[in-house]
Amino acid sequence: MAKIIMSRQDIRRTLARMAHEIVERNRSTESLVLIGMRTRGVPLAKRLAANIASFEKVEVPVGALDFSLYRDDLARLERQPMVKSTDVPVSIDGKTIVLVDDVLYTGRSTRAAMDALIDLGRPESIQLAVLIDRGHRELPIRSDYVGKNIPSSRHEDIRVRLEETDGADEVAIATRPSVEEVKP
Amino acid sequence: MRITPKDEVRPVAGAESQEQPPVWRHRHILDLDDFSAAEIGLVMETSDAMMEILSRPIKKVPTLRGKTIVTLFYEPSTRTRSSFEMAAKNLSADVVNLNAQVSSSVKGECLTDALATLEALGADMVIMRHPMSGAPYVAARRIEASMINAGDGWHAHPTQALLDLYTIRQHKTSLKGLKVVIVGDIKHSRVARSNIWGLTKMGADVTVCCPYTLLPFGLEDTRGIFPEVTVTPDIERALEGADVVMALRLQKERQQSGLLPSIREYARYYQLTEARLAEAKADAIVLHPGPVNEDIEIASGVAHGPQSVINRQVTNGVAVRMALLYLLSGSKRL
Structure with missing residues (x-):
């Protein structure tokens, strides 16, 4: 069973706030590039860019990054993740990159994404924006922009669904069934 | 947390929409006969991602760090071998090239002993070319490593077929x-055989054109293994309305047994010339697995002409082989 923790409206308001924070912190949008981490970071990056366009009247470039080939757990996974194309339309040299992801958890994806990004050039700086930060970091990584902090147990799943990838906007938290069974 | 009935019937949100790639069940790549269309599709899509890496200034990703890949070639090859080597290096694997033609096999070492040596060296994948059809199948049973067939006798050359499919799809x-x-020497062509498997699985309409003496078993009549393939010795008729023309190398070294009266006669009747290519669709593309015997199976004007994608095939080959090495590296024993 799952409990909805963010509705469609919540996600919309949160992304609007985050877009303002990104512009506020960087003072301008001039050297900004938003790069979504596949899969769900990509639509989130596009929505942040659309938000920025609505109040700053500037089109911030948006890219998509696939970091599968940089993962540190390839040998442990049950099956190989499907590799999709990385598509970054501009040179990232000297740019301020905002990496966008749906959930920040152990930080390992972020590490892989930063390595993938640095293979494409030398950005001025890299910032991290996540819709959900659920804690349990295993690496010294923090987010610069957080949609919502959700203290969670490792036995829980946080599921982000987005219109573009899943047909609906919502964030839900669920206890994993296998763990539930052993509960008294 | 209070559970309402509505919550109870609800599946874990998003669980059903988690992306599941088609299942990859191969530990070895021996031929395309045991590939499904979905698996070939997965190779194509993974190759797209690899093409993007090839377009970068630094064409290297760390995916296969610490893996050892051995190329073991019992037959000469430049492009296939260097293509595999580039692919492996782009994925950060360590590559050991063994030219078995001039090394131990000359000293009388048999295939299984050579494989035992490779295992002892710690090879994770072995890429083998061998003059005997079926040799990689024997080898795959003997070793823990993944085996990739880079051409065995007259039998199969699956990675060439996959890069041809990728080039056509592009x-x-x-x-x-x-x-x-x-068009060409189908009988001795492992490229043709693997391509026929791959193309028919992907729903292409395949026509094979050659003199009857160069037609292999399984294609002589409609009751063969490829009943859906059209066979004709008439090149003009074969090319009519074609979207893709694949010319094969006439294996001169395999023409001693009198299957052709002469190479000149073959060239006169079967060479892919500009005039014959005009029978195909205006936007038809021309492939050739290389190396090209210019003005024998293909006119040099066609090989270097605007419809030729021969050089693209070479570039694509590296991306497709990267995709295959990546996909194989997920098989459990590695």
Whole structure:
């Protein structure tokens, strides 16, 4: 069973706030590039860019990054993740990159994404924006922009669904069934 | 947390929409006969991602760090071998090249002993070319490592076929319903055989064109293993309306047994010339697995002409082989 923790409206308001924070912190949008981490970071990056366009009247470039080939757990996974194309339309040299992801958890994806990004050039700086930060970091990584902090147990799943990838906007938290069974 | 009935019937949100790639069940790549269309599709899509890496200034990703890949070639090869080597290096694997023609096999070492040596060296994948059809199948049973067939006798050359499929898909979007004509020495061609498997699985309409003496077993009549393939010795008729023309190298070293009266006669009747290519569709593409015998199976004007994608095939080969090495590295024993 799952409990909805963010509705469609919540996600919309949160992304609007985050877009303002990104512009506020960087003072301008001039050297900004938003790069979504596949899969769900990509639509989130596009929505942040659309938000920025609505109040700053500037089109911030948006890219998509696939970091599968940089993962540190390839040998442990049950099956190989499907590799999709990385598509970054501009040179990232000297740019301020905002990496966008749906959930920040152990930080390992972020590490892989930063390595993938640095293979494409030398950005001025890299910032991290996540819709959900659920804690349990295993690496010294923090987010610069957080949609919502959700203290969670490792036995829980946080599921982000987005219109573009899943047909609906919502964030839900669920206890994993296998763990539930052993509960008294 | 209070559970309402509405919550109870609800599946874990998003669980059903988690992306599941098609299942990859191969530990070895021996031929395309045991590939499904979905698996070939997975190779194509993974190759797209690899093409993007090839377009970068630094063409290297760390995916296969610490893996050892051995190329073991009992037959000469430049492009296949260097293509595999580039692919492996782009994925950060360590590559050991063994030229078995001039090394231990000359000293009398047999294939199984050579494989035992490779295992002892710690090879994770072995890429083998061998003059005997079926040799990689024997080898795959003997070793823990993954085996990739880089050409065995007259039998199969699956990675060449996959890069041909990828090249066609790049130019024609979809393979389904395309008229693909394979012209040349089909009998001795492992490239043709693997391509026929791959093309028919992807729904292409395959026509094979050659003198009857160069037709292999399984294609002589409609009751063969490829009943859906059209066979004709008439090149003009074969090329009519073609979307893709694949010319094969005339294996001069294999023409001693009198299957052809002469190479000149073969060239006169079967060479892919500009005039014959005009029978195909105006946007037809021309493939050749290389190396090209210019003005024997293909006129040099066609090989270097605007419809030729021969050089694209070489570039694509590296991306497709990267995709295969990546996909194989997920098989459990590695």
